[in-house]
Amino acid sequence: MHRLPDIRTYRGKVYRYLMYRYMQYRERDAVLKIFNEGSSRSGKTYDAFDFLYDICTLALSPLNIFVYRNTLQACKEITLADFRKKLTLRGVYDPDAMRSENQHPDYYINNSVIHFRGLDRMDSREGYDCDIIYINEMLDDISKQQYKNITMRCTTMVIGDWNPKYTEHWAFELEGQPHTYFTHTTYKDNPFCPPGVIREIESYEPTPANIAAGTADEWRWKVYGLGIRAAKEGLVYPNIDWIDEFPSDLERVVFGLDFGFTNDPTALVRLGLRGLDLYMKEEFYAPCSDPALLYDAIEGVVGRMPIFADSADKYAKNPESMVDGLLLRGLSVVKAKKYAGSVTDGIHMVKSFRLHIVRSRNFQTEANSYVWDSVNGITINQPIDKFNHLWDAARYAVMEYLYWVCNRRK
Incomplete structure (x- = not known):
């Protein structure tokens, strides 16, 4: 049986790339931007949280970090929950470091702070002075104008991630811009992906067996299995x-x-x-x-x-x-x-x-x-x-x- 790595010390593909580029850009006068595109359960979100935690522990001066999602409710119920779960798995989560959890959560690591916010509770013209921004599920109802406004005051690094559930989106325009990098991962890059989840994802692949079983779904397989861009079914205006x-x-x-x-x-x-x-x-x-x-x-x-x-x-x-x-x-x-x-x-x-x-x-x-x-x-x-x-x-x-x-x- 394949032996799993130690989850407390394991650092995934996206983490390693984030850290490599972050160290490379430390002395550059440019804002580094990395966008992680991939399938469901590819580990990209956990890798981002591992990265943010580690740079806070290593920072010589305090870091001011903002984690965004399209709504404050989603940020607290999904993104913050993932953050808490990941740090707990590593054995480093400190409940006393969390402030204002029921309103606008802030988590303190040494002298650095990670703010969890929803874009629905911000005026579109606002943004905060910060060192790093992480936008979780960037394709979910986040406009180009919101992106511009929250990133314009960021001085060091912008991170984003998403499942590629569209073929056209303003976020895809960022690829190829200066100091901007895209990564790609799938569930196969995550050694901790549960077997039941793997079976569910692979049931979408349009194989003869899955078609006969009624589980095949080409769009879901492309997006959540292969992590590649695909147009949705059920378009209101398909022609x-x-x-x-x-x-x-x-x-x-x-x-x-x-x-x-x-x-x-x-x-x-x-x-x-x-x-x-x-x-x-x-x-x-x-x-x-x-x-x-x-x-x-x-x-x-x-x-x-x-x-x-x-x-x-x-x-x-x-x-x-x-x-x-x-x-x-x-x-x-x-x-x-x-x-x-x-x-x-x-x-x-x-x-x-x-x-x-x-x-x-x-x-x-x-x-x-x-x-x-x-x-x-x-x-x-x-x-x-x-x-x-x-x-x-x-x-x-x-x-x-x-x-x-x-x-x-x-």
């Missing part, structure tokens, strides 16, 4: 023709506008018709809670052309309605009607056209991530409420105008 330019000879051209105020982006989409062919182009994609600033950003794009906008247009910190603010400044804006079932109805209206979309990173990310929701593994006739900002903007314009223009001609 898209990606194009390079928005045509200049379309019959009708209008705009759709979906509001986002802090973490979510405001999305502006240009749409045009040619028969049953619907063309779209992303024109604006960033959080914006001030109608004056939004006007300045989009007026040169939309001019006096009609805009069909989100009716949920008020932000608590700015009582002025976004639509009213844009109307007062001279834009032609109509609020889209919302009712029970309007999202699903609008999706069917959009899908009644052949879709041609100008290629952009944000649109491709949403297209590869916007899926039908499920309950207990059963798909329902309702999409998830994520990765839908550009799609919602387009849906407003189609529901309020383009669908009816097209159908009047039939």
Whole structure:
């Protein structure tokens, strides 16, 4: 029988790479960035915690480290729990070193501190001065803007990890940038992966035996077994023709506008018709809670052309309605009607056209991530409420105008 290494002293593949690059960059005037992409149970998260603990114990001066996840609840219930479990397995966890565990947990190691935070409890413009940042499950509802804001004050090192459950995501753009490195691991790199978990992961592989048993799942096998990027099943809009330019000879051209105020982006989409062919182009994609600033950003794009906008247009910190603010400044804006079932109805209206979309990173990310929701593994006739900002903007314009223009001609 194969003998397992001592978990108290074992350091995995990702740990060794993190430590190698960290030591290499100690004297460099650059922020080191390492992103760990891999399958389920590959050991990448435990390796990151081993690394953070060890550099805190070795540090000659105090380190200020932030560990982030998309929500504070997930950070406490999953990421912090993994941290505690890993240090306990090593025999070094000290419960007295944990402070504010039920609110904003901080763990002290000598004079260094590791803060555990959720990005849902932070304003998108905020970031903290720190030496090192670790973003756990970086593909889970963490925007590019949030990433930029939390890393801009980091002085030494940024670490991220994820299961590669998409084929398009803004995080993949980081590969190849200066001082940036990607690693890849699978469950086979983790000698402590339990046999039952291995059997579960390997049951996804589309072998004849697994297909006959009904456990085969190609997407899960690629993502959680092989640790390679794969597009989700159940996409709301699976059939898209990606194009390079928005045509200049379309019959009708209008705009759709979906509001986002802090973490979510405001999305502006240009749409045009040619028969049953619907063309779209992303024109604006960033959080914006001030109608004056939004006007300045989009007026040169939309001019006096009609805009069909989100009716949920008020932000608590700015009582002025976004639509009213844009109307007062001279834009032609109509609020889209919302009712029970309007999202699903609008999706069917959009899908009644052949879709041609100008290629952009944000649109491709949403297209590869916007899926039908499920309950207990059963798909329902309702999409998830994520990765839908550009799609919602387009849906407003189609529901309020383009669908009816097209159908009047039939």
